[in-house]
Amino acid sequence: MSELALTLIRLAFLGLLWLFVLLTVLVLRKDLRQPAETRPTGRSRQPKAPKPAKVARQAKVRGTKLVVTEGPLTGTVIPLNTAQVTIGRAPDSTVVIEDDYASSRHARVYPSEGAWVVEDLGSTNGTWIDRTRITTPTVLPVGVPLRVGRTTLQLQR
Amino acid sequence: MSVGSQQLARRQPSRRGAELMLLGCAWALGVLGTLQVGWATGEGTPSRLWVTVGVVGALALVMHIVVRIKARYADPLLLPVATLLTILGLVMIYRIDVASAQRAERNSAPQPTPDVYAQLTWFAIAVVLFVAVLVLVKDHRRLQRYTYSFGLLGLLLLVLPLAPIIGTTVNGATLWVRIGGFSFQPAEAAKILLTLFFAGYLVVKRDSLALVRSKFLGLGFPQIRDLGPLFIAWVVSLGVLVFERDLGTSLLFFGLFITMLYIATQRRSWLILGSIFFAIGALLAYQFFDHVHNRVIVWLDPWSYADTSGYQIVQSLYGFANGGIMGAGLGQGFPNFVPFANTDFIVAAIGEELGLTGMFALLLLYAVLIERGLRTAVSVRDSFGQLLAAGLSITLALQVFVIVGGVTRLIPLTGLTTPFLSYGGSSLVANWVIVALLLRISDRARRPEIHQIDADDALTQVVRRV
Numbered sequence: 001m002s003e004l005a006l007t008l009i010r011l012a013f014l015g016l017l018w019l020f021v022l023l024t025v026l027v028l029r030k031d032l033r034q035p036a037e038t039r040p041t042g043r044s045r046q047p048k049a050p051k052p053a054k055v056a057r058q059a060k061v062r063g064t065k066l067v068v069t070e071g072p073l074t075g076t077v078i079p080l081n082t083a084q085v086t087i088g089r090a091p092d093s094t095v096v097i098e099d100d101y102a103s104s105r106h107a108r109v110y111p112s113e114g115a116w117v118v119e120d121l122g123s124t125n126g127t128w129i130d131r132t133r134i135t136t137p138t139v140l141p142v143g144v145p146l147r148v149g150r151t152t153l154q155l156q157r
Numbered sequence: 158m159s160v161g162s163q164q165l166a167r168r169q170p171s172r173r174g175a176e177l178m179l180l181g182c183a184w185a186l187g188v189l190g191t192l193q194v195g196w197a198t199g200e201g202t203p204s205r206l207w208v209t210v211g212v213v214g215a216l217a218l219v220m221h222i223v224v225r226i227k228a229r230y231a232d233p234l235l236l237p238v239a240t241l242l243t244i245l246g247l248v249m250i251y252r253i254d255v256a257s258a259q260r261a262e263r264n265s266a267p268q269p270t271p272d273v274y275a276q277l278t279w280f281a282i283a284v285v286l287f288v289a290v291l292v293l294v295k296d297h298r299r300l301q302r303y304t305y306s307f308g309l310l311g312l313l314l315l316v317l318p319l320a321p322i323i324g325t326t327v328n329g330a331t332l333w334v335r336i337g338g339f340s341f342q343p344a345e346a347a348k349i350l351l352t353l354f355f356a357g358y359l360v361v362k363r364d365s366l367a368l369v370r371s372k373f374l375g376l377g378f379p380q381i382r383d384l385g386p387l388f389i390a391w392v393v394s395l396g397v398l399v400f401e402r403d404l405g406t407s408l409l410f411f412g413l414f415i416t417m418l419y420i421a422t423q424r425r426s427w428l429i430l431g432s433i434f435f436a437i438g439a440l441l442a443y444q445f446f447d448h449v450h451n452r453v454i455v456w457l458d459p460w461s462y463a464d465t466s467g468y469q470i471v472q473s474l475y476g477f478a479n480g481g482i483m484g485a486g487l488g489q490g491f492p493n494f495v496p497f498a499n500t501d502f503i504v505a506a507i508g509e510e511l512g513l514t515g516m517f518a519l520l521l522l523y524a525v526l527i528e529r530g531l532r533t534a535v536s537v538r539d540s541f542g543q544l545l546a547a548g549l550s551i552t553l554a555l556q557v558f559v560i561v562g563g564v565t566r567l568i569p570l571t572g573l574t575t576p577f578l579s580y581g582g583s584s585l586v587a588n589w590v591i592v593a594l595l596l597r598i599s600d601r602a603r604r605p606e607i608h609q610i611d612a613d614d615a616l617t618q619v620v621r622r623v
Contacts, residue, residue: 005196006193006196006197006486006489007486009189009192009193009196009197009486010193010483010484010486010487010489011483012189013186013189013190013193013487013511014483014484014511014512014514014515014518016182016185016186016189017186017511017515017518018514018518019182020179020182020183020186020241020518020522021518021521021522021525023178023179023182024179024234024237024238024521024522024525027172027175027179027233027234028234028525030175031172031233091298091538091539091540
């Protein structure tokens with residue numbers, strides 16, 4: 001192997017190594033331009049266009065959204081369709097509340113026979129509809145405060 | 158409607174194509190490097206080149222496919238960067254094998270067994286474990302359940318080399334376990350297990366550890382009672398230092414625990430306390446242990462000991478000097494002048510043959526790897542995942558800093574392996590498991606649809622801030 005060829009290969013190797021680094025940087029840069037759904041602020045996702053069938057089912061259930069009226073998450077709106085909503089400190093809950101007075105799996109709200117029903121999931125401090133602590137799954141009327149720890153939610157049409 | 162949800166209209170691509178392209182690039186670098194070594198050393202095209210290169214390519218492809226299936230949205234850079242580092246390591250180990258063989262030929266000594274095939278076998282084992290982690294650990298949060306089991310197992314593994322019969326002392330450090338003909342360094346596995354333990358423990362305890370009880374010099378210091386874990390970590394790492402004479406591992410564990418404490422509690426006082434404990438430990442070790450004392454003396458003035466304990470580091474520095482800016486070229490340096498050129502001093506060999514240009518590229522690759530890990534930590538939602546990803550990245554960062562710093566005489570030399578590069582199975586396998594765990598967490602972090610409810614995707618609820 002001639003000296004020149006070896007030098008060329010040597011430079012080619014270093015060039016290719018740096019090309020790899022450069023490509024890496026390009027991928028990094030493209031990544032930075034990605035939508036920020038991985039950031040903590042982007043925890044939600046764009047609602048899918050509701051299918052006609054789903055709309056029909058949704059219409060039967062009274063109340064279309066759960067609004068947080070008190071507590072750290074005040075102003076959060078949870079649109080309700082057909083699935084249950086879990087409330088608690090556990091990171092996989094639908095509504096994650098950072099509150100020492102809430103249990104990790106505190107309560108769930110699910111649709112049943114055209115109404116939204118609240119069930120306490122064995123929480124320490126209880127789930128309250130207005131002034132009553134619920135012990136069995138209870139129908140949540142529209143506009144009545146639902147208290148979980150220091151958070152108050154309200155079912156709205 | 159917040160800005161966040163508008164951005165969400167765009168879908169997150171999986172970026173697996175970019176990953177495959179980079180993997181191909183890494184593989185091509187490996188082929189070119191191997192050929193260059195063969196040609197420059199006068200060995201000609203290596204006899205088993207295409208088999209070896211084919212195996213490496215197949216292993217990389219297997220990992221890519223598994224990531225595609227099991228962690229579709231995982232970070233696209235972690236896998237190719239780690240693969241390139243492993244490939245560079247293989248090329249360098251092959252290079253040093255050739256050098257040792259040629260030297261043996263000149264001295265008409267028996268031919269040494271080449272290490273590169275052993276390393277390749279270890280790489281295959283690492284890939285098996287990598288796949289196993291991605292397949293078995295479907296959700297990293299499950300790992301939190303076994304916090305204390307991991308902690309106990311980690312500690313057990315840490316003290317395993319001290320056990321009679323199976324524990325083995327190599328070059329003064331007792332960090333090997335030999336069972337049958339098979340030997341490994343349990344500390345490498347312990348490193349991952351203890352990171353898992355620290356993450357799980359700190360998630361639960363971080364509130365009390367973040368409590369400020371007394372103010373001093375404008376910094377809040379924690380309660381004496383809460384110092385317990387810090388103290389235990391300190392004693393354990395000193396114990397490793399005393400009984401196993403393993404400076405690197407003890408440094409790694411203590412550093413890891415301090416940084417994780419800091420990340421979990423966001424209190425700078427832990428860093429200060431940690432540094433104080435570290436200083437005390439370092440002073441004690443310097444005073445009472447010859448091997449630590451020697452390392453420091455050699456670090457301060459290696460040339461006075463150039464023929465004895467400073468031989469390695471002096472040769473390594475000469476290697477760097479010989480390499481210069483552009484390097485001597487693969488196969489054209491003298492990397493085997495440094496004892497243990499393919500383990501502790503592989504960075505010196507790379508510095509000599511690839512030069513400053515190559516070293517910078519190498520360090521950038523490590524930086525990218527660690528940055529992607531830390532970014533995963535920032536973007537994942539659950540605190541356990543955050544701490545785990547941060548801890549794993551910091552394990553890698555500390556290793557790179559300690560060994561590269563040691564080889565370049567920035568800090569006293571400690572025997573740690575260079576992640577992915579060094580010859581040594583336990584370290585390679587352990588670091589690949591770290592990559593697998595990081596990929597698992599980053600898949601969770603980057604996945605566009607976050608499964609919040611057990612019901613199927615279509616029913617996933619939407620939380621919108623108004």
